[in-house]
Amino acid sequence: MLQNSNFTDLNEKQTKPKHNAQTSKAAQFFMQTSPRGFVFSLDAFIAVFMVTSALFLFLNIAGTNSISSAQSATVIDDTIFALEKTGFLLQTLDSNTLENSASLIRQEIVDYLPNGFDANVSVTSYLIDKEQCALSQTFEACFPDANKLTDSSGGFTEENFISGRKYFIRKERPGDCNVLAEFSAFDPFEGSGIDWIPEKKVEAGALFSEAFFSHGGLHIDFNVTVDPNDSVACDENVTITLTADIDGSIRKPIDLMIVMDRSRPDQNYGGGQPEQCTILNSDKNVMNTFLHNSQWDFSTDRVGIDLYAANADTGNGTLVSSLKTKETAICLSRPDTEDPPNNAIAEGIQIAMDELTKPSQYKPESAKFIVLLSDNLDDSDDTTLATEIARAQDENTVIFTVGVGSVIQGNSAELESIADQTGGEYYFAGDQNSLQTLYALIANRITEFANNSSISVPTITGVDIVDLGGGILSDTNIVFDAGTLDPDNPWTGTYILNFPCNNANVCGIDALTFPGTGTFLTYTDSNGVTHDVDFNASTTLDFKVRDLEVQITGGEVIGTNDISIDVLVENTGELDANSVPLRFYFEDTSTPIVQELVVPNLCTTFEAPGCTNSSKIFSGINFNREGRVYATINDDNSIRECPLGNVDNILCSGGPRTEVFVVDYTVWRN
Amino acid sequence: MFKGQTVSLDFALGFMLFVLVWIFLITQFDQKFDDTLRNGDLKTMQLKSETILETLVKTKGVPENWEKLTMNELEKPGLAINDRELSQAKLSAFSNMASDYSEMKVRLGLEKYDFFFEFNGVDDINAGLLPGSNANEINLERIVIYKGEIGVAKLKLYRLE
Numbered sequence: 021m022l023q024n025s026n027f028t029d030l031n032e033k034q035t036k037p038k039h040n041a042q043t044s045k046a047a048q049f050f051m052q053t054s055p056r057g058f059v060f061s062l063d064a065f066i067a068v069f070m071v072t073s074a075l076f077l078f079l080n081i082a083g084t085n086s087i088s089s090a091q092s093a094t095v096i097d098d099t100i101f102a103l104e105k106t107g108f109l110l111q112t113l114d115s116n117t118l119e120n121s122a123s124l125i126r127q128e129i130v131d132y133l134p135n136g137f138d139a140n141v142s143v144t145s146y147l148i149d150k151e152q153c154a155l156s157q158t159f160e161a162c163f164p165d166a167n168k169l170t171d172s173s174g175g176f177t178e179e180n181f182i183s184g185r186k187y188f189i190r191k192e193r194p195g196d197c198n199v200l201a202e203f204s205a206f207d208p209f210e211g212s213g214i215d216w217i218p219e220k221k222v223e224a225g226a227l228f229s230e231a232f233f234s235h236g237g238l239h240i241d242f243n244v245t246v247d248p249n250d251s252v253a254c255d256e257n258v259t260i261t262l263t264a265d266i267d268g269s270i271r272k273p274i275d276l277m278i279v280m281d282r283s284r285p286d287q288n289y290g291g292g293q294p295e296q297c298t299i300l301n302s303d304k305n306v307m308n309t310f311l312h313n314s315q316w317d318f319s320t321d322r323v324g325i326d327l328y329a330a331n332a333d334t335g336n337g338t339l340v341s342s343l344k345t346k347e348t349a350i351c352l353s354r355p356d357t358e359d360p361p362n363n364a365i366a367e368g369i370q371i372a373m374d375e376l377t378k379p380s381q382y383k384p385e386s387a388k389f390i391v392l393l394s395d396n397l398d399d400s401d402d403t404t405l406a407t408e409i410a411r412a413q414d415e416n417t418v419i420f421t422v423g424v425g426s427v428i429q430g431n432s433a434e435l436e437s438i439a440d441q442t443g444g445e446y447y448f449a450g451d452q453n454s455l456q457t458l459y460a461l462i463a464n465r466i467t468e469f470a471n472n473s474s475i476s477v478p479t480i481t482g483v484d485i486v487d488l489g490g491g492i493l494s495d496t497n498i499v500f501d502a503g504t505l506d507p508d509n510p511w512t513g514t515y516i517l518n519f520p521c522n523n524a525n526v527c528g529i530d531a532l533t534f535p536g537t538g539t540f541l542t543y544t545d546s547n548g549v550t551h552d553v554d555f556n557a558s559t560t561l562d563f564k565v566r567d568l569e570v571q572i573t574g575g576e577v578i579g580t581n582d583i584s585i586d587v588l589v590e591n592t593g594e595l596d597a598n599s600v601p602l603r604f605y606f607e608d609t610s611t612p613i614v615q616e617l618v619v620p621n622l623c624t625t626f627e628a629p630g631c632t633n634s635s636k637i638f639s640g641i642n643f644n645r646e647g648r649v650y651a652t653i654n655d656d657n658s659i660r661e662c663p664l665g666n667v668d669n670i671l672c673s674g675g676p677r678t679e680v681f682v683v684d685y686t687v688w689r690n
Numbered sequence: 691m692f693k694g695q696t697v698s699l700d701f702a703l704g705f706m707l708f709v710l711v712w713i714f715l716i717t718q719f720d721q722k723f724d725d726t727l728r729n730g731d732l733k734t735m736q737l738k739s740e741t742i743l744e745t746l747v748k749t750k751g752v753p754e755n756w757e758k759l760t761m762n763e764l765e766k767p768g769l770a771i772n773d774r775e776l777s778q779a780k781l782s783a784f785s786n787m788a789s790d791y792s793e794m795k796v797r798l799g800l801e802k803y804d805f806f807f808e809f810n811g812v813d814d815i816n817a818g819l820l821p822g823s824n825a826n827e828i829n830l831e832r833i834v835i836y837k838g839e840i841g842v843a844k845l846k847l848y849r850l851e
Contacts, residue, residue, distance in 0.1 A: 064704075070711060091740075091830075098833035101774055102840045132833050132840065 092137075096182050096687045099132045104186060113188055113681045118143045118171035125683065126173040133687065140686045142172035148192075148678040163680050181688035188683070193675035197575025197583065240505070240541065241265045242557035246534050251562035253595060254521035255660060257486055260534045262475065262555070264502060264541055265510035273320035274462065275339055275386040277372035278307055278346075281393045281424070283329040283360045303393055303424055304351055306449050310391070310458055311346060318342065322386070324375050328368030330360035331402075339381055365398035365438075369408040369419065377415055388417040389462055390442075393449070395425035397434050405438065412442045420444040420458060473502040473543035475513065475555065477535045480525055489515035505543065520660070521566050521595075527662035528567075530594075533560040564626065567593030568600060568619070569665035570653040573637075575672045581645050583672040589653055590635035591622035597661055600654040602638065609650050609667065614643065619653060646673040728826065731849070735803060735828045739847040742798055746784075746807070747774050747832045747843050757783035761793050769843075775835040776843070781815050788817035803849050809834075811841020821848045 103109050108128060112121050126141035133139070146163035153162035246252075247259040280303060311323065322339040323346045326332060340346070372390045376382075390412070398405050412419055419442040421435035428435065429448060436446040445461060477498045479485065485493065491500040491513060502511035519526045539555035569592050575585040591597050604615040617638060623631035643649060650669045654661060751768030753759065757780045767784055771777045784807070788794045794817070795801065804825075806818040813836070821827060827848035834843050 064707075070715065094740075095831070095833070098774065102833045102835055105775065105835050106838060106840055134831070 122173040140174035142684040144170040144682040146680040183686040186683040188681040192678045197672035253564040261514045273386045279368040279392045326371045330362040332367035332371045363396040364400040366400035366405045390419040418443045423448045471544045475500045478538040484518040487516035522660045527664045532563045564594035566595040567662035572668045572670045587638040594626035605650040743845045785817045806846040808844045811836045
């Protein structure tokens, strides 16, 4: 009972203040009908209540790791901040339509946000109304809704979003005219490889130097004459005459060995008497007469003597440049007193070759000759004719053979063979003057000839060749066939050129050199070797051109579609220029002419000393539109003048109008 | 007698039900309480990591030229030249000085926790240690500017279980 009373009391204490009217009625019902059922129901109620409360508590205690709204705001703020700071937003707005801008910005935002985020971006632009802005000077007046354009990208959700707005203004820059140097300096010779017209005049005579060539000792004099001879104007014919002349006074030095036969009878040989060279028609007198030929040049020529009979020896055989020494050697040489057993021609040649090739006095530049006298056939026992002939051939030594006496007169075949095989000739000495022509033969051998010669003169593209003068045009060269050049047959060639005033290649040239760098003579020498020789003579003349140039010296954007430019037209050439049109085009010179002015006659101080109107300034030429303006002179080719510098251009325009951009973004997490 | 017997049975049943519920409640409460404590720790780590990463990407550090100094002279690292614009020199210095891991933790105010910092952008730079086993961790990212380009600074704060 006590326990029962306590439960009741408890129930009473708990229910009375806490339960509502319905609960109280139910309790009263249980109390009246079944006190035990009441206790049980109360316990169950308390237990259920506690379990429910605990579950509710647990649910509330359970936390979440999901990203908070504060974190989301930070991430979104970081992204927008970075896109703005890196210039992405500005660049995107500046170079895209509103629709594209909104799409690109939205995509960039979504790319940098964590997964699960989405965004909507709206871009609005307000174009400035300059007039209203100037009048009212309020934001609404400057950027009215009438000038408003909007575009957006992305969907939208109304729950848990973060939004923001960014403002950007694109300010209109002041109008400007940029003077452009679009047409850079033009070098007509660039890449042509031909530098035949110097940019600066070379003083007359500076290029004339004494002709001297080491090619085989060939000495050629070149010369050039030009008509007119003071200056050349464009469109004027120029006659150029070239000559090439071989100087015969210069020849190779001679090394000559005279090989005498001392087996000849005293009377004819001259004996050992003091007057030995006075005996008419003696061998000594024949050779002495030959040695006294006036064309020897003993400043460079050298002569040696050797003798042979049964054997060979030197008769003062050293090569020296002294006529007196050799004359003495010839005249004092003693004949054999009786016929020797042998006639050692080969041994005589052997000693002569030894002398000509002796290292101590060998001169490679000298032409080497042997003059051999004999009255009989060879029967040397120390060497053979074949051996010595081969040696002479190897050393480029020419042997002239001279037969004397009746035996040889009847049988000269051997001596002829020696001469033939070494490039010489055979003579029969009937008297002391029989060798008069021998020196002339030797002189021919030591004078170079220019065979198959030709002269090549370069030209440049655009130069008119009025007359080739017998030459032919090969590529860019005029080539003359000069044939064989020798002292008696110089070559002369004449050709006529014309330099058109309207040829760009002649623009800016103030002097011309004829025939010009790159002119050369090609010939083949007597050895078959081909040589190229620079044509080192030239003449340089002033060159006069007619050259008008136009230059836009300034420009100004006065207002919208209102520009003004200044133009200078100048005669920079040496020839006067007649009146030409000054024309203006927009964007391209093929578009219709927008304005045309007249450039008056412009003189030059070259043709008109004291000339003051060599240029004309056109100031403040107005156009009622913006863009690139082209100014041209003489584009109708009304006068013949240098076509370079005849066009100039300028870009005159204002920038885009001032515009305000508003970027609204809304970001949420799906 | 029947009455008393009935009351005793009711009492026994009620008491047994009460004990069962009580045991269930106590057990669940303990478990949830532990979870709550852990979640509270995570919240603390979250706040700490947000503060540290904010400091790193928005401040120059103390002293401002700390990247030229030694670890002993460093008070608080900051990687920014300007707000959310990172310095190459400071990033490099931070990566190098973090080789003294325990000291860098102190400078960052992370005595109880460990960290791993990573920057991905024009250059990839990291500092700190990655967790070697199961750990409670907080990962945060900030979008920043580095060498004029956009990059991502990431901070992982963790405590091993």
